[in-house]
Amino acid sequence: MTADHLSMTDSGCTPEQMLRSMPDGVVVLDGDNRIVWANQRLSDWTHHASLVGMGFYSALQGPEILGPDMCPFNTARASGKASSSTLHSKESFYRVHAAPMGEGAAKRLIVTLRDVTQEVVQQQKLAAIHKAGVELANLSPEELFRMTIDERIELLKLNILHYARQLLNFDIIEIRLLDAKTGRLEPLLAVGMSAEASQRELFAEPKGNGVTGFVAATRKSYLCEDTTSDPLYIEGAHGGRSSLTVPLLLHEEVIGTFNVESPEPRAFGDNDQQFLEIFARDVAVALNTLELLVVERAGAAAMSVEAIHSAVALPVDDILNDAVNIMERYIGHEPDVAERLQRILRNARDIKQVIQKVGQKMAPSQALPQGTMGPDRPRMRGRQVLVVDADDTVRTAAHQLLERYGCVVETAHDGAEAVCMVRNISKAHPYDVIISDVRLPDMTGYDVMMKLGELIDPVPLVLMSGFGWDPGHSIVKARQAGLKAVLYKPFRLDQLLDTVERFLT
Numbered sequence: 001m002t003a004d005h006l007s008m009t010d011s012g013c014t015p016e017q018m019l020r021s022m023p024d025g026v027v028v029l030d031g032d033n034r035i036v037w038a039n040q041r042l043s044d045w046t047h048h049a050s051l052v053g054m055g056f057y058s059a060l061q062g063p064e065i066l067g068p069d070m071c072p073f074n075t076a077r078a079s080g081k082a083s084s085s086t087l088h089s090k091e092s093f094y095r096v097h098a099a100p101m102g103e104g105a106a107k108r109l110i111v112t113l114r115d116v117t118q119e120v121v122q123q124q125k126l127a128a129i130h131k132a133g134v135e136l137a138n139l140s141p142e143e144l145f146r147m148t149i150d151e152r153i154e155l156l157k158l159n160i161l162h163y164a165r166q167l168l169n170f171d172i173i174e175i176r177l178l179d180a181k182t183g184r185l186e187p188l189l190a191v192g193m194s195a196e197a198s199q200r201e202l203f204a205e206p207k208g209n210g211v212t213g214f215v216a217a218t219r220k221s222y223l224c225e226d227t228t229s230d231p232l233y234i235e236g237a238h239g240g241r242s243s244l245t246v247p248l249l250l251h252e253e254v255i256g257t258f259n260v261e262s263p264e265p266r267a268f269g270d271n272d273q274q275f276l277e278i279f280a281r282d283v284a285v286a287l288n289t290l291e292l293l294v295v296e297r298a299g300a301a302a303m304s305v306e307a308i309h310s311a312v313a314l315p316v317d318d319i320l321n322d323a324v325n326i327m328e329r330y331i332g333h334e335p336d337v338a339e340r341l342q343r344i345l346r347n348a349r350d351i352k353q354v355i356q357k358v359g360q361k362m363a364p365s366q367a368l369p370q371g372t373m374g375p376d377r378p379r380m381r382g383r384q385v386l387v388v389d390a391d392d393t394v395r396t397a398a399h400q401l402l403e404r405y406g407c408v409v410e411t412a413h414d415g416a417e418a419v420c421m422v423r424n425i426s427k428a429h430p431y432d433v434i435i436s437d438v439r440l441p442d443m444t445g446y447d448v449m450m451k452l453g454e455l456i457d458p459v460p461l462v463l464m465s466g467f468g469w470d471p472g473h474s475i476v477k478a479r480q481a482g483l484k485a486v487l488y489k490p491f492r493l494d495q496l497l498d499t500v501e502r503f504l505t
Contacts, residue, residue, distance in 0.1 A: 025094075025113035028101070029056055033073055042113065045092070056111070063089035072098045077107050086116070093120040122271065128167055129279050157189045160283055168275055170260040172237045175248070177256040177287070178204055178216055185209075185216055185257060192261070197236040204254070210234035211245045212257045219254055221246040221273055225266045237261045244268040246277045248284040255284055313399040314392065317411045319348045324420040345424065349410075377497060379504050381406030384429055388418040388436035388448065389464070398435070401493055402500070415443035419451050431460065433503050435487070438465040438474050446474040449481060458482060462499060464489060 025042030027035050038051040046059050056073075057063060066086040069075050075083040075098075082099040094113040101108040164170045172192030176185035183203045190198035202209045204216035211222050211232045224243040227233045233243065240261040248256035258280040262268065323344045385407045387398040395411040402409050410431075412418040418436065425431060434452065438445035445463040452459045462485040463475055475486055485499050 024115075027051070027056065027111050027113075029073065029098075029109045029111055031077075031107040033057070035059060036108065045113075045115070060087065060089045060094075063087040063094070066093075072096055073109055073111075076100055076109055086120070087113075091117070093117045125167065125275065126278065129163075129275060130282065156286060160189060160286075161191060164260070164279070168260075168272070168279065170276075172240065172261040174198065174212075174236060174259040174261075175256060175283070176202065176212060176216075176259075177248075178254055185212060188256070193236050194238050197234075200234070210236075211243060212259055215245045215247050215257050216254055219247050219249070219252075221277060223268060223273055225268075227265075237263070239263050241265040242267045244272055244276060246273065246280045248280050248287070250281075250284040250288050255287065258283060313409075314395060314411070316348050316351055317395070320345060320410060320421070321412060321417050323348070324424040325417070327424055328420050349408075377405050377501055379501055380497070383407050383432040383500075383504060384425070385409050385500070386412065386418065386421055386431045386434045388412045388415065388434065388440065390414060390437070390441050394437070401496065405497065407500075413441070415440045415448045415451065418448060419455070422452055422455050430456065433460050433462060433500055435462045435464060435500075438463050444474040446478045446481070449478050449483060453481075460503065461485075462487060462503060464491075 022039060022041060025045055026039045027042055028037040030036050033056045035051045035054050035056060042059075043049065043051060046061075048054070048059060051059050064087065065072075066088055069083050069085040072083040072085040077100060080100055082097060084095065084097050087094045087096055093116050095116045096111060096113055098109045098111045101110055160175065161173065164173055173189065174187070174191075174193050174197075175189040177188050178184075179186055183205070185202040185204060187198055202213050205213045206217040207214075209217075211224060211230075211234070214220075214232055215222050222232070222243075222245045224230045224233050224245075227235075227241050227243060236243065236259065241263055242265050243259060243261040245257055245259040247254045248258055258276060260268070260276065323341055327338070327341045380402070383406075385398070385402055387395055387402075387409060388411070389395055389398075390413055398411060399409050410421060412421050415436075418434070422431060422434070436445055436448050440448065443451070445461075445465070449459055449461050449463075452461065459482070461478070461483060463478060463483060464487045465475060466489045475483070479486075485503055487496065487499055
């Protein structure tokens with residue numbers, strides 16, 4: 001007889017003996033769901049020496065049926081096919097599988113129970129972690145309106161700490177965010193870490209920056225079972241004997257690290273790593289959501305300030321133009337009148353600067369999304385620019401484009417106004433650049449240059465002209481007189497900025 005044909009009897013085990021030694025609980029139920037026979041495993045789980053004659057559900061102390069089949073025994077008898085469900089009894093969960101014993105078996109069922117407590121608890125924990133992750137940065141519109149950016153960040157940190165302790169049982173925590181430009185890992189949250197460790201300068205480098213730097217550089221989680229023998233570990237918590245560090249990933253890009261430590265060696269296992277990796281992804285999403293809220297708020301503020309500025313920029317310029325014209329024509333000898341006119345000029349200029357400062361405070365450039373502004377141009381910040389053009393749209397655009405980079409812009413409609421503006425500008429803060437159209441209602445660009453040359457030397461003039469259009473060879477004559485720069489319409493923003501910046505340099 002071959003091994004394939006070896007019978008249970010020949011192997012020295014009867015069917016009953018094999019059922020009794022199975023790791024799963026096995027019972028035979030009669031038509032009333034009373035236990036006819038049970039193996040030892042089920043007796044051990046229910047703490048009954050003998051289960052024969054007991055109702056099945058009574059033996060398990062009235063378990064809750066979780067489904068999917070809410071009546072698995074009735075289903076198996078009625079359909080003649082096996083049925084499955086999940087039961088919850090006190091602290092344990094069981095997967096139940098019921099099958100009819102065949103025709104003429106008095107509707108008896110053979111039922112197996114498998115302990116799936118660890119599996120179910122893990123699923124519940126994963127669900128709880130995911131729910132916590134969703135709630136990390138979930139704020140109502142009213143809360144968003146009331147809270148400052150710093151308050152939102154603080155709330156997010158408190159939520160992270162709460163869930164890390166409640167769900168994951170982590171007490172020593174450190175979160176760092178990666179600065180993409182410098183590679184530096186900036187501290188965001190540190191609890192239980194030594195003061196030296198929490199302020200330690202770390203970079204996303206695989207060597208010389210501890211486990212945190214290694215994880216940020218490689219995008220791989222790192223489980224340190226014993227810190228005393230781990231070559232990468234740098235002391236974080238005093239007396240820390242094991243650590244677990246995972247990357248904060250957003251769209252598979254590292255934006256930071258999440259580190260936990262324990263005073264016990266080998267305190268973390270595979271499940272802890274899995275849970276922390278899932279939670280870390282939700283933390284990354286929450287941090288990104290918070291950043292988007294900051295950007296959205298800054299963008300909205302920038303639009304509001306720009307709308308206000310667009311509405312008042314040209315009217316304020318008109319006030320300036322009128323004031324300097326009156327000053328030019330005033331032939332009286334009343335010092336009070338002259339002082340009042342000067343005050344009008346100062347107040348009009350102050351209004352524009354206040355709007356600019358409010359805009360910078362409400363929507364700082366570092367909070368605006370990439371692409372809203374180009375590279376920073378520090379040479380342009382605070383520089384006085386006069387734009388001379390009869391077209392309202394050109395003068396408005398000059399305010400919007402140049403003031404975005406910190407310039408103080410004033411405008412004039414024609415050459416005569418430009419001369420008046422230059423004559424009455426403060427000697428302490430003269431115009432750094434004057435940008436003029438080559439054809440103004442009252443004079444050419446060359447004429448403007450000559451008139452301004454009587455007041456200032458050299459004349460910081462940039463002329464604007466359409467391609468191929470130069471009435472009276474104005475640009476040629478202006479170049480011969482020392483003109484340094486020409487902008488040909490239509491020009492791009494970067495061309496305007498580069499020209500102004502080169503001129504300032």
